[in-house]
Amino acid sequence: MTDSRDRPVAVVIGGGNGIGEAVCRLMHERGWRVAVADIDADAAQRVAGDLETAAFAFDVADEAAVGDAAERIEGEVGPVAALVVAAAVFQDIVPTEDLPIAEWERILRIDLTGTLIANKAFGRRMVARRRGSIVNIASIAALGSMPAEAYGTSKAGVVHLTKNLAGEWGRAGVRVNAVSPGSTLVPRVEERLKSGRYAADPGDFTALGRMVRPMEVAEVVEFLASDRSSAMTGNNLVVDAGWHIAATWAQFGGVRDF
Template identity: 75%
Template sequence: DEFGAVHGLVVAAAIFQDVMPPDKLPMAVWDRTLQVNLTGTYLANRAFGSRMAKRGAGSIVNIASIAALGSMPVHAYGTSKAAVVHLTFNLAGEWGRAGVRVNCVSPGSTLVPRVEERLKSGRYAADPGTFTALGRIVRPNEVAEAIEFLVSDRASAITGVNLVVDAGWHVAGTWAQHGGVRPAPSQGGPSRA
């Protein structure tokens, strides 16, 4: 009640993790990543979505990631964001008849300061834009416009959708910017150097 009527909600709970194989991933990183990315998203949806449902109207957009849809060496992050996508589907079914739409946006690599820094410092094995169908990474305003559309009444018949905004990265391969798929440890495959 302290917030008044909530008509739209964007849930962008997220922390990232470093690229590492699962046997090197500390459980504390796994737990914290799922706590922030999944549990944080769930709690925000529960608090505001139930209020929207009681009022009979509302729109929620959860932010997931392209990491939810493909294989990437960010195991905790990808798993948490895949769960956000599935949570979105479940809540869309739960609250749809109450007039609440719940959707999700999954951005690919987006030209935000953290990504710009990684590009400049060489932390990526390759420029992620070279592996997208459009030959570039996503601009922040493109993600914002997708979110704005889904929250708005222009999307009044859309619920339970995961809108991928990735410049065609998903169709071009998600491991590429990280140097490709790792060989099995016992195979001693080629180096990624």
Template identity: 35%
Template structure:
């Protein structure tokens, strides 16, 4: 890329990731798995890191099927076992991975309780995975990217960072906190060429939402709440992740890309008779 006004590569290559190394942390299932598959399909070397070693290996198997035909540009996909709550293990893993062009973090958890029922242990569990793990990963990865003058970090927030409901207090707070953490990182490392952005999905069918999906009334209510009146598949979030890692978004940083089917736009889908 040239500085700001002219593009060194053609527009046909905007989303290509040939020669780029991208780590997907939380890649054993859900949005992380589909993001790894999408990144591999666009030519990236992908490291799939997760505490679930078997799930990460399955993601590698699926991602390899997305690779271009033999004789064309194709990256590699490998699995790494990683507990993101082990700070020393994270820093050691990042050293072992070497230079990264992109980092995608999709780890997260939720404890659905009203505030009056929340325990300190519940609070610590949600904040540890939804916020502290992201801080550790950013601290480990961003300096190396800054030394090379480039890099893109994408974190998975949620529409709950902006729009809440009963029982979502700490989860919503952690996702709002993640947005501000990434925005601050964008301010601190932006002058050295490193970008930080968040993707904020709406309701997506993943293992994290199994509790909701198993309740037909709950499932249907969530489907009706968005403009598209349905849930998303995890693969529908992968395009947003790929965009933010790629050269299609080189002037995008400190931003939140909302992928919620219009939920936050229509605010509950009440349609007056007008």
């Protein structure tokens, strides 16, 4: 049996729930040693406990805390080969003219600046070792338009940040890619669906006629984190069950039904 110390180390920030949790579970199954990181210490511990690995609790928007955590993770778990940033918060749907600036700044701070902070803290170590792969989770909100100004702007920023860092760190052997999920059936979204907080089933607007499953996003994340995608950097891979391409069919009555 392989010693767990031989496994490459992956850090998943936002690994305590939803898509990040699915990424932790799949990466563990595929032979990675996963450090589960989340602002919610209990959630991180629950996932890490299942995988018999280490949990780390910190706020991705706190630069000093992320720097300390990077130091600890590298010391206690090992040199980080892959970083996945899946931590984010969502915003209430309000008319933009009623969106408080404090709320805009809170969302940008966590979703965009937090991603930069994590990329800086772990990326500098990867650059020094001349090896590493970073996967930032963006969203279809980055591609189109939706009534979530701060969230969409943050995610568009995450895609651009990803391209910039891919250009900057490529010659140091560090790849940086993004994954943009469509509506994904994580427990948080399931609750919203049950409580009738969506005007319609998001799956109705996709080519495949359904929402995305967390493991389907995790598959693409793990691919980008691994050497199987060794010539890919600066990409934003969309995992949306065909939401984006189905939009233009709406004026023709929607995609063909079977």
